[in-house]
Amino acid sequence: GAVVSQHPSRVICKSGTSVKIECRSLDFQATTMFWYRQFPKQSLMLMATSNEGSKATYEQGVEKDKFLINHASLTLSTLTVTSAHPEDSSFYICSARGASSPSGGNTIYFGEGSWLTVV
Amino acid sequence: GQNIDQPTEMTATEGAIVQINCTYQTSGFNGLFWYQQHAGEAPTFLSYNVLDGLEEKGRFSSFLSRSKGYSYLLLKELQMKDSASYLCAYTSGTYKYIFGTGTRLKVLA
Numbered sequence: 001g002a003v004v005s006q007h008p009s010r011v012i013c014k015s016g017t018s019v020k021i022e023c024r025s026l027d028f029q030a031t032t033m034f035w036y037r038q039f040p041k042q043s044l045m046l047m048a049t050s051n052e053g054s055k056a057t058y059e060q061g062v063e064k065d066k067f068l069i070n071h072a073s074l075t076l077s078t079l080t081v082t083s084a085h086p087e088d089s090s091f092y093i094c095s096a097r098g099a100s101s102p103s104g105g106n107t108i109y110f111g112e113g114s115w116l117t118v119v
Numbered sequence: 120g121q122n123i124d125q126p127t128e129m130t131a132t133e134g135a136i137v138q139i140n141c142t143y144q145t146s147g148f149n150g151l152f153w154y155q156q157h158a159g160e161a162p163t164f165l166s167y168n169v170l171d172g173l174e175e176k177g178r179f180s181s182f183l184s185r186s187k188g189y190s191y192l193l194l195k196e197l198q199m200k201d202s203a204s205y206l207c208a209y210t211s212g213t214y215k216y217i218f219g220t221g222t223r224l225k226v227l228a
Contacts, residue, residue, distance in 0.1 A: 006161075034215075034216065041223075042220065043206065043218050043219060043220040043221050044162070044206070044218045046215070046216070046217075046218075049215060091159075093161050093162075095216075107152065107164055107167055108152075108216060109164065110154075110161040110162050110163070110164075111161060112160070112161050113160065113161040115159075
């Protein structure tokens with residue numbers, strides 16, 4: 001079964017509003033969570049890495065004020081897309097790793113992904 | 120760039136064997152991963168290699184040569200449901216996963 005759960009799977013929001021996506025690790029403590037963005041037929045682009053209790057580390061070119069990441073607990077990280085625009089429409093995927101995961105920490109597990117459409 | 124390359128597309132016939140190659144360059148290396156991703160879905164874990172050699176798991180096998188910066192995923196007895204993108208990724212020390220662009224495999228009847 002799934003070890004990482006992501007919600008919502010699909011969301012439509014109006015331009016200028018904010019939308020929050022949740023990523024939860026099930027049955028293990030996710031010391032590190034990753035957020036990716038993927039455009040159709042393209043690879044996963046790492047947006048940021050977050051360690052529990054610390055500020056997220058953003059990749060170059062990713063606006064930290066626009067993509068707010070919170071990793072307040074060992075099982076939950078959230079990505080908030082603020083002041084969304086149509087160009088933010090994409091597939092957003094989280095992943096998590098931790099020593100107590102089924103792989104013992106060597107493997108990241110992906111959430112189901114969230115399709116965001118900004119209209 | 121991220122210095123990881125794999126072919127963009129491959130086509131194979133049902134029942135056949137296909138090998139998807141991946142080359143990478145990194146100063147630090149913590150493991151090489153293969154993921155399968157069906158269109159519109161999140162990737163699912165297939166294999167992990169950290170030492171040189173072949174890891175076999177049912178119809179799927181993965182090979183790694185650290186000295187050559189090379190890996191391949193071998194799929195045997197191809198089935199239609201194997202049509203998907205296959206992503207290779209490496210990690211270097213901080214568990215930051217760097218993904219290739221993915222290889223879209225099309226299995227024909």
